[in-house]
Amino acid sequence: MTVNEYLITTRITYAKELLKFSDQSVAKIAEICGIPHVSHFISIFKSREGQTPLAYRKDWRDIPPLRN
Numbered sequence: 001m002t003v004n005e006y007l008i009t010t011r012i013t014y015a016k017e018l019l020k021f022s023d024q025s026v027a028k029i030a031e032i033c034g035i036p037h038v039s040h041f042i043s044i045f046k047s048r049e050g051q052t053p054l055a056y057r058k059d060w061r062d063i064p065p066l067r068n
Contacts, residue, residue, distance in 0.1 A: 007034075008044060008048075009048075011033040011034055011035060012033075012044065012045060012048050012049070014032075014033050015029050015030070015033045015041070015045065015053065016049075016056065018032065018033070019053055019056055019057040019060065020057070020060050026038060026041070026042065026053045026054060029041075029053065030042075041053070
């Protein structure tokens, strides 16, 4: 794995956590993760995850909670 690949993977992993557990905008999450251009962030995210950040957030929030 190259250094660039490692950075992208780390940034997308962090972005996924923020999408799941915060109400920050996609633009703000991109900025927090070190990708200053939201369009570039969306493109990278979609190529890695197969869906846009907003679709990822929606899918995550639509999962019903586990019952004990």
